[in-house]
Amino acid sequence: MPALDAILEEKIAGLVAGNRFREPRITARSLAVEVLCEGKKLQSFSCNDYLALSHHPRVIAAAQEALGRYGAGAGASRLVTGNHPLYAALEQELAACKHTEAAMVFGSGYLANIGAIPALVGKGDLVIADKLVHACMIDGILLSGAKLLRFPHNDVEACGRLLLQHRQHYRHCLVATETVFSMDGDCAPLTALRDVCDRHGAWLMTDDAHGLGDPSPADIQMGTLSKAAGSYGGYICGSHTLVRYLRSAARSFIFATGLPPATVAAAAEALRIIREEPERKQRVLDNARLFTRLMHLPEAQSPIVPFTLGSEASALQAAQLLEDAGFLVAAIRPPTVPEGTARLRFTFSSEHTPEQIHLLHKAMQHAGIGA
Numbered sequence: 242m243p244a245l246d247a248i249l250e251e252k253i254a255g256l257v258a259g260n261r262f263r264e265p266r267i268t269a270r271s272l273a274v275e276v277l278c279e280g281k282k283l284q285s286f287s288c289n290d291y292l293a294l295s296h297h298p299r300v301i302a303a304a305q306e307a308l309g310r311y312g313a314g315a316g317a318s319r320l321v322t323g324n325h326p327l328y329a330a331l332e333q334e335l336a337a338c339k340h341t342e343a344a345m346v347f348g349s350g351y352l353a354n355i356g357a358i359p360a361l362v363g364k365g366d367l368v369i370a371d372k373l374v375h376a377c378m379i380d381g382i383l384l385s386g387a388k389l390l391r392f393p394h395n396d397v398e399a400c401g402r403l404l405l406q407h408r409q410h411y412r413h414c415l416v417a418t419e420t421v422f423s424m425d426g427d428c429a430p431l432t433a434l435r436d437v438c439d440r441h442g443a444w445l446m447t448d449d450a451h452g453l454g455d456p457s458p459a460d461i462q463m464g465t466l467s468k469a470a471g472s473y474g475g476y477i478c479g480s481h482t483l484v485r486y487l488r489s490a491a492r493s494f495i496f497a498t499g500l501p502p503a504t505v506a507a508a509a510e511a512l513r514i515i516r517e518e519p520e521r522k523q524r525v526l527d528n529a530r531l532f533t534r535l536m537h538l539p540e541a542q543s544p545i546v547p548f549t550l551g552s553e554a555s556a557l558q559a560a561q562l563l564e565d566a567g568f569l570v571a572a573i574r575p576p577t578v579p580e581g582t583a584r585l586r587f588t589f590s591s592e593h594t595p596e597q598i599h600l601l602h603k604a605m606q607h608a609g610i611g612a
C-alpha cells in the first residue's frame with residue numbers, strides 16, 4: 242500500500258494544477274482595515290469585520306476585563322462548568338437584536354449549523370435549500386440524514402413548486418437560506434419565503450452570518466459573532482421552546498467546550514455598540530455603494546460586492562495585481578463558488594474612507610479590471 246504522504250502529494254498536485262490549492266498567509270490586523278500580510282502593508286477589502294468592532298477600544302477593554310476575571314478558557318462544556326455568567330448577558334443582547342424570545346450561543350457559526358439542523362430534522366424529513374447556501378448548512382443537512390432538495394438562487398416560485406410536489410411525502414420540512422449571501426452580497430426574499438413556508442407547513446431557517454444584526458422572519462435565526470460582531474462564536478435565535486430543546490439535543494453544543502470568557506464579553510459589548518450606534522451600518526452600505534457606483538455595478542445591497550471573472554487563474558491574477566497596488570482583495574474560487582464563477586470578493590467596512598475607495602477604483606482601472 243502506498244504511504245499516506247505519497248497519496249496526498251498526488252492529491253495536492255491535482256489541486257495545484259487546477260489553481261485550487263490553498264494556503265493560509267500570515268496576516269496581522271493591527272487596524273480594522275489595514276493588514277500586514279507577509280511583511281507588506283495593505284488596505285484590506287477582504288475582512289468580514291464590517292463594523293470594525295474587532296478593534297474597538299470598548300470591545301478590547303471588555304475582553305481584557307473578562308480575561309482577568311474568569312481566565313483564558315471556559316474549562317468545560319456549557320452544560321458542565323463552562324457556562325460563565327457572561328453568556329446570559331450575550332444571549333439577552335442577541336434575543337433583543339433579533340426580536341426573539343430566546344437565543345443560544347454555540348462555539349462557532351459552523352457548529353451552530355451542524356448542531357441545530359440535525360437536532361431539528363432527520364430521516365423521513367425534507368430540507369429545501371437555496372442553491373447558494375453556505376457549506377456548513379449543507380454539512381448540517383447531510384449530517385441530519387434528511388432528504389435535501391435545492392432551488393435556484395432566490396427563486397421563491399421554484400421553492401414553492403418543490404414544496405407542492407414533495408412536502409406531502411415527508412414528516413417535517415425545513416426551508417434553508419441566507420439573509421445576505423456570503424459570496425454574492427445579495428439578500429434573500431424573506432417575506433415571500435416566509436409566506437410560501439406558511440402555505441406549505443414548512444419551517445424557515447436563515448443564516449445571517451453576513452448580516453449586520455437585523456431580525457429576520459425565520460423560525461430559526463442562525464448567525465455568527467465572528468463577522469459584523471468582530472469576535473467569535475455562533476448562535477441560534479428563536480422561541481424559548483426552540484432554545485430549551487436545542488440545549489439538550491444539539492450535539493455540537495453538548496459535546497464541545499464553551500467559548501473563552503473574553504470572546505463572549507467582546508461579542509456582548511460589540512452588540513451593545515451596534516445597538517447604540519446604528520450609523521455604523523449606514524456607513525458600511527454608503528461605502529459599498531460608492532464603490533458599485535464608481536464601478537458601474539448593480540447597487541450594493543450589503544457590505545459584500547462580488548466581481549466575477551470566471552476562471553480561477555483570472556481571479557488569482559486580478560487579486561495579485563490589486564495586491565501589487567497595495568490592496569488586499571480575496572480571489573474566491575470553486576468549490577466556495579460555482580464552477581466558472583471565480584471572482585474577486587470586495588468587503589467594505591464602516592472605517593473605509595471615500596478616498597480609499599476612490600483609490601481602489603483607480604487601481605482597478607489601472608489593472609484593467611472592469612470599468
Ligand SMILES: *Cc1c(COP(=O)(O)O)cnc(C)c1O
Nearest residue numbers: 349350351375423450465467474
Ligand atoms: C462564516 C459563515 C459561517 C460560519 O460561521 P463561523 O462563525 O465563522 O464558523 C456560516 N454561514 C455563513 C453564510 C458564513 O459565511
